[in-house]
Amino acid sequence: MSTPTNDESHLWVTWDDYNRLIERLTLQVHQSGWKFDKILCLARGGMRVGDVMSRIFDVPLGILATSSYREAAGTKQGDMDIAQFITITRGTLSGRVLLVDDMVDTGKTFSKVYDHLKSQFADITELRSAVLWWKGHSQATPDYYVEKLPTNPWIHQPFEDYDSLRPHQLEAWIRKGYKS
Numbered sequence: 001m002s003t004p005t006n007d008e009s010h011l012w013v014t015w016d017d018y019n020r021l022i023e024r025l026t027l028q029v030h031q032s033g034w035k036f037d038k039i040l041c042l043a044r045g046g047m048r049v050g051d052v053m054s055r056i057f058d059v060p061l062g063i064l065a066t067s068s069y070r071e072a073a074g075t076k077q078g079d080m081d082i083a084q085f086i087t088i089t090r091g092t093l094s095g096r097v098l099l100v101d102d103m104v105d106t107g108k109t110f111s112k113v114y115d116h117l118k119s120q121f122a123d124i125t126e127l128r129s130a131v132l133w134w135k136g137h138s139q140a141t142p143d144y145y146v147e148k149l150p151t152n153p154w155i156h157q158p159f160e161d162y163d164s165l166r167p168h169q170l171e172a173w174i175r176k177g178y179k180s
């Protein structure tokens with residue numbers, strides 16, 4: 001099946017696009033010359049970004065779970081949850097930390113996470129952020145981003161296929177070789 005056409009309201013992203021974007025973001029952070037000690041990714045959307053970057057930079061990866069309650073078929077953000085604890089190997093979250101996520105949409109997640117980190121992790125000495133996509137209507141500004149999206153399109157990420165795939169459909173899905 002071919003990927004639908006992108007327009008002002010929709011951005012369709014393949015696995016290849018997605019992986020290239022993560023690599024480009026990683027290169028951008030590297031070329032900035034900034035050195036950091038740890039990466040903190042926001043689950044779930046930032047997990048793949050954090051995974052790849054922590055491998056390439058060879059630094060520990062922390063995970064913080066956040067989740068928004070979205071209305072209007074997922075397009076309007078309501079309240080959000082931040083997990084109480086961060087899980088990380090090798091110590092605690094401290095020093096220079098790179099916060100990564102897939103996107104900054106309204107900016108609400110970043111604002112709340114910044115407040116949370118400031119109040120809970122006094123040992124963080126510097127915090128910078130990196131995302132694949134930064135939407136124009138956002139109230140937050142990431143330090144690093146790959147694509148700025150002034151028209152605020154709905155981003156169709158490749159893993160969203162799994163949101164509607166159920167275990168009993170997997171056999172047929174694999175047989176069909178649906179999307180690579």
Ligand SMILES: O=P(O)(O)OC[C@H]1O[C@H](OP(=O)(O)OP(=O)(O)O)[C@H](O)[C@@H]1O
Pocket residue numbers: 042043044045046066067068069077101102103104105106107108109110
């Ligand atoms: O800038 P904002 O408007 O706050 O939105 C950005 C956040 O929304 C998405 O996560 P979501 O809360 O939908 O959870 P998910 O990662 O589990 O999909 C995305 O992964 C970001 O974390």
